[in-house]
Amino acid sequence: MPEGHSVHRAARRQHALLAGRPVAAGSPQGRFADGAAALDGRVLEGVEAAGKHLFYRFDRGEVLHVHLGLFGRFRYHDGPPPEPRGAVRLRLTGDEGAVDLSGPTACDLIGEDGREAIMARLGPDPLRSDADPGRAIDALARRRLPIGAALLDQSIIAGLGNVYRAEVLFVCGIDPARESRSLDRPELEGVWDESRRMLREGVRLGRIVTVSAAERGTPPSRARRGERTYVYRRSTCFRCGGPVERPVIGARPCYRCPACQT
Numbered sequence: 001m002p003e004g005h006s007v008h009r010a011a012r013r014q015h016a017l018l019a020g021r022p023v024a025a026g027s028p029q030g031r032f033a034d035g036a037a038a039l040d041g042r043v044l045e046g047v048e049a050a051g052k053h054l055f056y057r058f059d060r061g062e063v064l065h066v067h068l069g070l071f072g073r074f075r076y077h078d079g080p081p082p083e084p085r086g087a088v089r090l091r092l093t094g095d096e097g098a099v100d101l102s103g104p105t106a107c108d109l110i111g112e113d114g115r116e117a118i119m120a121r122l123g124p125d126p127l128r129s130d131a132d133p134g135r136a137i138d139a140l141a142r143r144r145l146p147i148g149a150a151l152l153d154q155s156i157i158a159g160l161g162n163v164y165r166a167e168v169l170f171v172c173g174i175d176p177a178r179e180s181r182s183l184d185r186p187e188l189e190g191v192w193d194e195s196r197r198m199l200r201e202g203v204r205l206g207r208i209v210t211v212s213a214a215e216r217g218t219p220p221s222r223a224r225r226g227e228r229t230y231v232y233r234r235s236t237c238f239r240c241g242g243p244v245e246r247p248v249i250g251a252r253p254c255y256r257c258p259a260c261q262t
């Protein structure tokens with residue numbers, strides 16, 4: 001499952017590649033044939049990300065909604081695209097290139113009402129300039145579930161996944177099993193600020209590197225596998241060297257260092 005940084009990168013890349021001009025739309029696989037026919041030749045006005053959702057606005061009010069889910073992916077082509085490979089649900093082609101979408105959980109025409117309904121269900125996305133941190137912090141301050149589970153709930157904060165929730169809580173020194181509402185205001189503000197900082201860094205780098213350059217001794221662009229995270233998918237803590245625990249929180253394995261997080 002991609003985390004929010006990669007969805008925002010996809011939105012920016014596709015906006016730059018395709019927006020402002022008519023696009024050709026097709027569904028080589030056939031499962032989105034009617035939708036693609038409705039979009040074919042329309043001007044793509046913009047591509048927007050919110051959490052893990054993508055919205056494509058077209059010039060007659062059509063809105064395409066895409067959620068990659070576990071298996072969805074994009075493939076990009078510069079210039080005229082080759083014959084589609086595999087089950088391509090949607091191909092959008094502009095003057096300068098094309099993008100293929102395969103395996104998404106959602107690829108639907110929803111209109112502006114549908115977009116607003118999805119936005120209303122999502123919590124604030126730290127990567128969006130219109131995000132209201134107070135909404136997320138108030139929601140976290142009320143919830144009885146573990147903070148590690150609350151951070152996966154897209155209706156509280158949109159865009160965090162299993163890697164970032166573990167790493168945000170590590171950097172904040174917070175045990176993911178603590179009840180969300182037991183965190184005080186400065187702790188909750190710290191969780192929001194750190195989420196935003198890490199997601200922005202993920203957008204900039206194109207991958208998740210949470211260990212600071214100072215602690216690793218190399219810049220993030222040169223971080224090797226095994227030295228990009230403090231606890232996620234590690235058996236020992238990058239910072240203190242102690243054993244990392246892997247409790248199931250929010251139905252998925254979380255990672256924590258009992259020495260560094262309390």
Ligand SMILES: [Zn+2]
Binds near residue numbers: 240241242258259
């Ligand atoms: Zn540690």
